[in-house]
Amino acid sequence: MNILPKLNIDSVDVFDACVSSIKDPGLRAKFVDSKNDILAEFRSYVGHAALENLSCLKSCEHGKDWQTIIKSLTKGHFKQLYTQCMVGPESNGRVYYDKILNSIPLSMCPLCDLTHVDSVDHFASKSRYPLFSVLVDNLVPACMKCNKSKGASVISKKNESLHPYFEHSILTSEPWLYAQLKGTALPVAKFFVDPPAHWSPQLKKRISNYFQDLELESRYAKRAASEIADLLSYSGDLSSRAKEFATIATVERAKKKNLWKAALYEALASQYSSTL
Structure with missing residues (x-):
């Protein structure tokens, strides 16, 4: 396990870039309208992570992409913000995805030190915590095996794991x-x-x-x-x-x-x- 330095990437810039890639003008307007609320939640995540207390985060039910997260934005909307507007090869957010993916010296997985980084893992899974799907502090470069092994559990005091960006x-x-x-x-x-x-x-x-x-x-x-x-x-x-x-x-x-x-x-x- 390696402690990672905080990435020199502003989560506001990432959010703006991803939102600018949304093709549906109505959905894009919803994200713009909810920006301040979303950024407040981003700050809350960072505060809880620094105190080793991410179990305080509000989680979603498994599946059910129609669940409302903020205002009229749903779980599905936030998941698409990541998959289409950050990971999408032609999206404005892709440059940030690549920066995270390539941020590790020698590209060795910081979680296991066994194999090379080939994915970006959501520390708080996007299926349970979609609100943080494009939050830089929640995105960890990792090998696919570590990524998949973590699963998508709700974070609790009993199961909270080591966070590479916030450990002492x-x-x-x-x-x-x-x-x-x-x-x-x-x-x-x-x-x-x-x-x-x-x-x-x-x-x-x-x-x-x-x-x-x-x-x-x-x-x-x-x-x-x-x-x-x-x-x-x-x-x-x-x-x-x-x-x-x-x-x-x-x-x-x-x-x-x-x-x-x-x-x-x-x-x-x-x-x-x-x-x-």
């Missing part, structure tokens, strides 16, 4: 992702989270939710299996390489405190340290 730097200052190995000839890695004891219960819960929501235990295990297979193909005996594994783990932890590879190589070093 403490999240990346100390390790909380670890792995254990089972077996020696062909070890299998099991990943788990164990945040520092002095961290708040709320942060610990969000870390746990993040890890479960994105199915990272199984995804990291699969990547680790491939990594271990490569190590074995180079040298069938891992027992003499504990010092090497420890060095790699130190280097990887220095790069990012909670990278899956750091956790794996720490586990490998621990597994084979008894042979030193």
